Amino acid sequence: MKYTRRKFVKTLGAGSALLMLSAIPTFSEPLFTGDKKLGVALVGLGNYATHELAPALQETSLCYLSGIVTGTPAKAERWRSQYNIPGSNIYNYENFDKIIDNESIDVVYVVLPNSMHHEFVIRAAKAGKHVFCEKPMALSVKECEEMIDACSKAGVKLFVGYRLHSDPYHKAAMKFRAEGDSGILYVQSEFGFKIGDPTQWRLKKALAGGGAMMDLGIYAIQAARYSIGKEPQSVTAQEYKTDPQKFAEVDETITWQMEFPGGHVSNSYTSYSTPANNLYISTERRWFNLMPAFNYGGIEGRTNEGELNFPRINQQAVQMDTFSNCIINNIESDASGKEGLKDLKVIEAIYKSIENGSKVKV
Amino acid sequence: MKYTRRKFVKTLGAGSALLMLSAIPTFSEPLFTGDKKLGVALVGLGNYATHELAPALQETSLCYLSGIVTGTPAKAERWRSQYNIPGSNIYNYENFDKIIDNESIDVVYVVLPNSMHHEFVIRAAKAGKHVFCEKPMALSVKECEEMIDACSKAGVKLFVGYRLHSDPYHKAAMKFRAEGDSGILYVQSEFGFKIGDPTQWRLKKALAGGGAMMDLGIYAIQAARYSIGKEPQSVTAQEYKTDPQKFAEVDETITWQMEFPGGHVSNSYTSYSTPANNLYISTERRWFNLMPAFNYGGIEGRTNEGELNFPRINQQAVQMDTFSNCIINNIESDASGKEGLKDLKVIEAIYKSIENGSKVKV
Numbered sequence: 001m002k003y004t005r006r007k008f009v010k011t012l013g014a015g016s017a018l019l020m021l022s023a024i025p026t027f028s029e030p031l032f033t034g035d036k037k038l039g040v041a042l043v044g045l046g047n048y049a050t051h052e053l054a055p056a057l058q059e060t061s062l063c064y065l066s067g068i069v070t071g072t073p074a075k076a077e078r079w080r081s082q083y084n085i086p087g088s089n090i091y092n093y094e095n096f097d098k099i100i101d102n103e104s105i106d107v108v109y110v111v112l113p114n115s116m117h118h119e120f121v122i123r124a125a126k127a128g129k130h131v132f133c134e135k136p137m138a139l140s141v142k143e144c145e146e147m148i149d150a151c152s153k154a155g156v157k158l159f160v161g162y163r164l165h166s167d168p169y170h171k172a173a174m175k176f177r178a179e180g181d182s183g184i185l186y187v188q189s190e191f192g193f194k195i196g197d198p199t200q201w202r203l204k205k206a207l208a209g210g211g212a213m214m215d216l217g218i219y220a221i222q223a224a225r226y227s228i229g230k231e232p233q234s235v236t237a238q239e240y241k242t243d244p245q246k247f248a249e250v251d252e253t254i255t256w257q258m259e260f261p262g263g264h265v266s267n268s269y270t271s272y273s274t275p276a277n278n279l280y281i282s283t284e285r286r287w288f289n290l291m292p293a294f295n296y297g298g299i300e301g302r303t304n305e306g307e308l309n310f311p312r313i314n315q316q317a318v319q320m321d322t323f324s325n326c327i328i329n330n331i332e333s334d335a336s337g338k339e340g341l342k343d344l345k346v347i348e349a350i351y352k353s354i355e356n357g358s359k360v361k362v
Numbered sequence: 363m364k365y366t367r368r369k370f371v372k373t374l375g376a377g378s379a380l381l382m383l384s385a386i387p388t389f390s391e392p393l394f395t396g397d398k399k400l401g402v403a404l405v406g407l408g409n410y411a412t413h414e415l416a417p418a419l420q421e422t423s424l425c426y427l428s429g430i431v432t433g434t435p436a437k438a439e440r441w442r443s444q445y446n447i448p449g450s451n452i453y454n455y456e457n458f459d460k461i462i463d464n465e466s467i468d469v470v471y472v473v474l475p476n477s478m479h480h481e482f483v484i485r486a487a488k489a490g491k492h493v494f495c496e497k498p499m500a501l502s503v504k505e506c507e508e509m510i511d512a513c514s515k516a517g518v519k520l521f522v523g524y525r526l527h528s529d530p531y532h533k534a535a536m537k538f539r540a541e542g543d544s545g546i547l548y549v550q551s552e553f554g555f556k557i558g559d560p561t562q563w564r565l566k567k568a569l570a571g572g573g574a575m576m577d578l579g580i581y582a583i584q585a586a587r588y589s590i591g592k593e594p595q596s597v598t599a600q601e602y603k604t605d606p607q608k609f610a611e612v613d614e615t616i617t618w619q620m621e622f623p624g625g626h627v628s629n630s631y632t633s634y635s636t637p638a639n640n641l642y643i644s645t646e647r648r649w650f651n652l653m654p655a656f657n658y659g660g661i662e663g664r665t666n667e668g669e670l671n672f673p674r675i676n677q678q679a680v681q682m683d684t685f686s687n688c689i690i691n692n693i694e695s696d697a698s699g700k701e702g703l704k705d706l707k708v709i710e711a712i713y714k715s716i717e718n719g720s721k722v723k724v
Contacts, residue, residue, distance in 0.1 A: 242625030263604030
């Protein structure tokens with residue numbers, strides 16, 4: 001069966017935004033035919049762009065890899081031949097703004113080091129392009145607000161690369177609270193791994209803005225927020241450092257607690273030293289667990305009722321198709337810039353709590 | 363095959379105390395014959411004594427239910443007929459001290475509300491009896507020290523009812539750190555359930571000394587301590603209350619973090635409102651998880667290498683046989699009064715951290 005665009009739109013019209021996303025879990029078939037796919041230009045050809053996003057863009061139904069932005073001519077040449085990208089769709093960081101004249105690029109996907117998100121999202125917006133931006137959205141609340149403002153003024157949509165919003169296990173986590181009893185919710189979320197190369201940009205404050213918290217902790221914040229379905233009112237946080245040389249500029253390990261309206265509590269952990277990869281949600285009578293929780297694939301889940309078994313998806317492909325669908329059909333995304341801003345508010349409160357040694361209002 | 367006492371002692375002599383305990387995991391057969399079993403008197407015939415300890419004492423090899431101490435004559439009568447206990451082995455709280463003259467009682471097992479542990483352990487010691495005492499050992503470090511002192515002066519052994527020291531899943535947790543890589547250890551432990559009857563002694567500060575922390579949190583402290591195999595140097599803790607009426611006197615929900623030498627960290631949760639029942643241990647390359655972790659039975663476990671499958675044991679029976687073995691063969695227990703004292707030191711630091719809103723040295 002092929003979905004026509006008309007049928008697709010009709011299906012989408014039947015429910016809320018969340019239900020709509022649930023209705024299109026795998027994109028194994030094109031969702032509509034007859035219209036051109038959105039052209040996506042990747043900005044920053046690092047590991048994630050190279051090994052995840054570019055391959056995913058070979059599987060997407062609503063968008064495709066139409067351009068690249070890179071400061072490395074050798075990379076440009078390699079990508080050009082590998083993905084058959086026209087020379088006119090290849091930019092560097094200096095001439096990037098000329099992308100405004102390129103009709104075959106509808107979306108700019110910013111996959112640069114964190115500190116460059118702010119600049120390139122705003123430049124993309126000024127060039128009239130919709131923007132996908134990797135997480136963390138930026139280094140501060142102020143930057144996020146400026147990025148949202150720029151996209152709003154330019155009339156373009158801004159999305160943050162929260163790939164797990166597209167994952168069926170995490171969609172189940174989001175829905176868990178609504179089924180059966182509500183009770184007191186407790187969420188325990190933790191994401192860490194041992195980071196390698198001590199010279200990488202992720203360990204430099206000027207480029208990364210922070211360490212494990214900015215890179216991995218944000219997943220645990222996200223998971224607590226979408227499992228509980230509310231915004232935290234206050235946080236407490238504690239920092240630990242075992243390798244002050246490697247982690248001279250950024251955080252190595254942090255534990256933090258969030259208090260939500262209604263007495264809901266989350267307790268979390270992130271680390272660049274020790275692996276951890278769990279999400280646990282508990283109500284009065286039911287529980288939900290993902291372990292491993294935050295991988296690109298191979299997520300495993302169980303609840304008080306038994307094992308969860310969802311089909312494995314390409315998170316990045318579904319994410320980009322979901323964002324594209326929001327653009328095409330003018331739908332508000334649950335992974336918009338506003339969502340990215342909320343996480344930065346929490347992260348700023350966490351760092352402030354560590355600095356003050358006390359509870360901080362979000 | 364029957365173990366003779368000689369063979370048993372020889373087996374025990376072959377390794378360390380921990381290995382010795384590992385060597386006698388199920389007590390499916392008597393460990394020695396020819397000597398009399400130790401007589402155990404239960405003090406306080408509440409739920410745990412009635413539904414767990416008394417039935418377990420029907421399965422033990424090295425000890426048996428020889429007496430009871432209760433303030434309720436109707437209970438005395440019921441137990442006397444059910445367990446064939448001689449009238450001369452039945453005491454109340456007033457005449458309890460006469461137990462000194464009773465040669466058929468070797469051990470007193472104190473299963474009273476927490477606030478009464480201190481008094482009855484000391485009275486039992488003064489009566490020359492070895493003591494098993496339920497957890498938490500007492501309400502304070504000071505009480506624990508007095509109890510240890512009294513038992514030491516009386517030349518009797520003091521054990522705390524840490525039933526999970528006898529459980530194969532928790533023995534595996536204790537051993538996990540020693541196998542393979544050591545790396546940075548992270549432990550996440552959480553134990554909570556929704557407590558029922560709002561009039562019960564566990565919600566009264568004078569009797570319980572505290573709420574979820576004293577009753578359930580202590581398991582999470584224990585698990586972190588024996589998984590890491592070191593003593594915490596400092597703690598931070600946070601308290602949450604959703605039902606100030608029900609929990610007017612004691613803590614409802616607490617999260618806390620412990621810092622151990624070598625940079626090891628634990629992050630824990632306990633609650634009388636929301637169920638949680640997990641233990642997660644992570645090193646650089648390996649992980650270990652129990653969920654549920656703290657039940658009397660039905661513990662399930664898995665590691666990075668696959669499922670754990672240990673035989674289900676009667677934790678209470680193995681615990682009491684293990685303690686009895688320590689008495690018979692004069693072995694130091696890993697669940698002695700000193701171990702109970704260590705937990706109370708942590709608990710006092712947790713309550714102090716909540717009060718001060720800051721990090722507290724243990």
